[in-house]
């Protein structure tokens with residue numbers, strides 16, 4: 001892609017590439033050499049630049065630190081067999097970032113700044129994208145308030161940044177989950193549909209309580225009745241009963257509209273499955289588990305793509321789900337998605353962009 005915008009580039013003089021162990025990547029710990037930055041001042045995004053990844057200097061009165069006016073995205077870039085860089089549905093992430101931003105009174109980042117900054121960053125740090133099955137480059141765009149002011153109001157200044165991390169498989173083994181019926185992740189009219197920093201801070205404590213009991217994640221229920229299963233920590237959740245895929249609808253505004261979720265549902269329909277976007281209730285799930293009728297349960301999200309659920313705790317009772325064979329829906333759809341993302345099949349959905 002030709003760069004039309006003026007992006008100033010400062011290359012690192014000390015690349016970390018040579019000392020990076022690509023065989024032992026911990027999710028989010030290894031960060032590539034450069035980052036893209038833009039500043040919002042006087043009503044416009046300016047000072048577009050790529051600089052070495054480095055610590056920021058912040059005033060202690062920085063508005064984000066106190067009031068959390070911050071939103072983020074997560075997506076992945078892949079390398080195909082020819083070594084070309086492929087982006088999966090980055091346009092959807094760009095739109096969702098702005099939808100989240102609007103909810104938090106953060107100014108939108110124009111599509112061309114997002115895309116041109118991203119493409120240039122990926123070109124510069126192309127060697128950081130592992131060319132290995134299951135491996136990819138996780139991309140983290142985010143916007144945060146930068147006013148140094150303690151009054152509560154929308155900040156007048158912001159920074160937009162993108163940095164990247166080479167990653168391997170997120171969840172190597174299936175996850176165990178606990179259905180949460182005391183704490184609430186998101187309420188109607190709240191910020192659940194936004195990828196806003198505060199949502200995740202608020203979910204840490206209930207998740208920690210579950211982890212102390214031996215579960216990896218929570219299955220959140222709605223804030224009003226705690227009967228409807230909504231989603232998991234950073235994943236949407238799907239249940240399979242024979243040829244039907246059941247997943248929570250997104251119209252309540254309490255559920256993050258996952259791009260993996262949408263992609264899986266599109267593929268499921270093409271594969272001849274029935275898709276039901278409706279709430280699975282806790283008691284329905286309990287009955288299915290008791291009767292051994294739940295065929296599969298799994299999470300969907302960019303980090304893991306598909307995370308199989310091996311155990312579900314409802315009201316103190318553990319239900320084990322048998323391991324899934326190659327022909328399980330979740331494994332079939334995972335292979336299909338991977339084939340698209342790594343450029344092994346023709347992209348008939350317009351999901352892939354070559355950088």
Ligand SMILES: *Cc1c(COP(=O)(O)O)cnc(C)c1O
Pocket residue numbers: 074195231232233234235236256257258259260261300301302303
């Ligand atoms: C990011 C996220 C997801 C998954 O979204 P993808 O676009 O598929 O990565 C689901 N739920 C929550 C709460 C999230 O933050």
